[in-house]
Amino acid sequence: MMLIIILVTILIFLLTYTFWKNMDLPPGPWGLPVLGYLPWIDSKAPYLTFTQLSKKYGSIYGLSLGSIYTVVVTEPKVIKHLFFKDATIGRAPLYLTHGIMKGYGLICAEGELWKEQRRFVHHCLREFGGSKIGFQRKKMEALIMENVMDFVNFVESQGDKSTLDPLEPLRHSLGSAMNILVFGKSWSRDDKTWKWLQHLQEEGTQHIGVAGPLNFLPFLRFHPKFGKTMDFLISGKLETHKVYKKIIQEQAEYLKNRAQGDSSTDTNSITNITQAFLAERERRKDEPEILEKFYNDQQFYHLLADIFGAGLDTTLTTLRWYLLYLAKNPAIQRNIRIEIHDVLQNNLPTIEDIVHLPLVEASIYEAQRIRSVVPVGIPHGATEEVEVDGFRIPQGSMIVPLQWAVHMNENMWPDPEKFDPSRFINEEGKVVRNSYFMPYQIGKRMCVGDELARMMLYLFGATILQKFSVELEDEHVDLIGVCGITLTPNSHKLIFSKVSSK
Numbered sequence: 001m002m003l004i005i006i007l008v009t010i011l012i013f014l015l016t017y018t019f020w021k022n023m024d025l026p027p028g029p030w031g032l033p034v035l036g037y038l039p040w041i042d043s044k045a046p047y048l049t050f051t052q053l054s055k056k057y058g059s060i061y062g063l064s065l066g067s068i069y070t071v072v073v074t075e076p077k078v079i080k081h082l083f084f085k086d087a088t089i090g091r092a093p094l095y096l097t098h099g100i101m102k103g104y105g106l107i108c109a110e111g112e113l114w115k116e117q118r119r120f121v122h123h124c125l126r127e128f129g130g131s132k133i134g135f136q137r138k139k140m141e142a143l144i145m146e147n148v149m150d151f152v153n154f155v156e157s158q159g160d161k162s163t164l165d166p167l168e169p170l171r172h173s174l175g176s177a178m179n180i181l182v183f184g185k186s187w188s189r190d191d192k193t194w195k196w197l198q199h200l201q202e203e204g205t206q207h208i209g210v211a212g213p214l215n216f217l218p219f220l221r222f223h224p225k226f227g228k229t230m231d232f233l234i235s236g237k238l239e240t241h242k243v244y245k246k247i248i249q250e251q252a253e254y255l256k257n258r259a260q261g262d263s264s265t266d267t268n269s270i271t272n273i274t275q276a277f278l279a280e281r282e283r284r285k286d287e288p289e290i291l292e293k294f295y296n297d298q299q300f301y302h303l304l305a306d307i308f309g310a311g312l313d314t315t316l317t318t319l320r321w322y323l324l325y326l327a328k329n330p331a332i333q334r335n336i337r338i339e340i341h342d343v344l345q346n347n348l349p350t351i352e353d354i355v356h357l358p359l360v361e362a363s364i365y366e367a368q369r370i371r372s373v374v375p376v377g378i379p380h381g382a383t384e385e386v387e388v389d390g391f392r393i394p395q396g397s398m399i400v401p402l403q404w405a406v407h408m409n410e411n412m413w414p415d416p417e418k419f420d421p422s423r424f425i426n427e428e429g430k431v432v433r434n435s436y437f438m439p440y441q442i443g444k445r446m447c448v449g450d451e452l453a454r455m456m457l458y459l460f461g462a463t464i465l466q467k468f469s470v471e472l473e474d475e476h477v478d479l480i481g482v483c484g485i486t487l488t489p490n491s492h493k494l495i496f497s498k499v500s501s502k
């Protein structure tokens with residue numbers, strides 16, 4: 001009897017303590033011990049489950065995903081408020097980011113390493129013309145246009161009217177631009193190494209879903225099914241690093257020859273991220289601690305992979321959705337082409353032209369809105385306890401900026417499933433964006449390549465529409481897509497017809 005009284009007292013104490021401790025947390029659903037709410041998350045479309053929950057619990061709610069307490073935010077004002085704070089600059093403690101990437105690179109880095117590498121990458125992108133300011137924008141434009149024309153020539157080589165899945169040719173052309181920027185070299189379309197790198201990249205992003213169970217229940221890696229995924233990701237990472245090691249040696253050799261005045265190495269400036277990293281090592285050679293902490297080999301490989309991967313997957317997926325939605329909406333496509341021909345005549349687009357092509361710009365934004373490339377957003381981690389709207393977000397929480405809910409908010413975007421670029425054009429015909437549009441997120445950790453992405457999307461998008469009209473091969477094409485870390489269209493074919501010049 002005594003034992004029962006003691007147990008009941010402990011139980012009452014624990015319940016009261018838990019209730020008291022959680023009183024100021026955001027509202028949200030209960031879950032099971034250990035698993036939390038994971039069993040109720042739609043593994044194919046986690047963004048829909050999260051959006052559904054926001055309708056019940058409001059624009060800030062909390063839930064447990066395995067052992068990770070998660071706060072989901074769907075209100076841009078709150079996301080902005082949170083993501084400008086130092087306390088939310090961390091990354092969520094997910095197994096795939098912390099367990100596989102081990103905090104290396106830029107996407108998964110935290111603390112001093114993140115600060116230093118973010119500064120470095122920002123500086124590189126400005127130097128190479130991938131930012132709003134700087135004198136090198138024309139150089140970047142030339143690099144992108146060379147690869148846009150590679151895509152155009154490939155499609156033209158298939159005939160005046162050809163039916164093809166744009167995935168592979170687009171990935172080759174966008175990937176080649178990223179290869180030059182990151183590694184200073186590109187591969188031919190059929191090169192074995194290049195084909196294999198693309199395969200790893202594609203498979204990897206499908207496996208790394210933010211809401212995948214492995215992220216929250218690391219012990220699952222001992223289960224054969226998840227173990228196989230882990231083996232694929234880890235061996236893929238190590239094999240990729242071997243290729244990178246060889247590229248780094250080639251670039252180091254190039255810089256050495258240049259320093260010794262080899263006339264075949266023609267340019268004096270640093271032209272890619274690999275060279276920039278080597279040059280930074282050289283510049284700081286008298287600071288062994290800095291080299292050890294921020295410029296070691298592991299960091300080098302992970303950083304190259306991050307910039308290449310983040311730059312290629314996102315732009316590729318956006319352009320695939322863009323062409324798909326334009327094929328589905330021929331009247332809108334026709335108007336865009338009229339605008340392009342009126343403004344450019346037969347000239348190719350330049351970065352300066354974009355202000356005169358509002359429909360092109362607005363239609364790219366609309367594609368980014370209607371199919372968020374990262375629908376769950378890229379989560380942050382709270383490195384300290386923070387307060388928002390009267391709620392407490394404990395240290396160690398994962399904060400999810402739910403892009404899907406923001407971009408499909410019915411009050412802001414009436415009839416959200418309708419593809420309508422005019423949402424981004426005001427009465428004077430100028431392009432306008434509001435805070436409910438955040439494909440690159442916001443705050444101190446916002447996408448570092450946003451301007452480069454804008455340049456790539458615009459130059460590829462405008463040129464493709466200038467050169468081709470695009471139709472669906474199958475009217476019943478799926479517009480739902482497949483969700484890994486990115487939401488990609490299912491494989492599909494489009495009919496590209498050459499547009500005769502005026």
Ligand code: HEM
Pocket residue numbers: 106107108118306307310311312314315318373374377378379439440441442445446447448449450452453
């Ligand atoms: C349509 C294209 C793109 C989209 C939608 C996109 C979106 C994003 C988002 C949502 C984040 C997370 C921001 C945060 O954590 O708050 C991010 C981070 C990042 N993006 Fe992009 N991105 C795009 C293109 C690019 C390009 C072209 C590059 C190449 C330089 C790039 C490099 C990165 C890197 C390195 C990070 C990590 C930044 C950090 O953790 O500090 N992205 N991107």
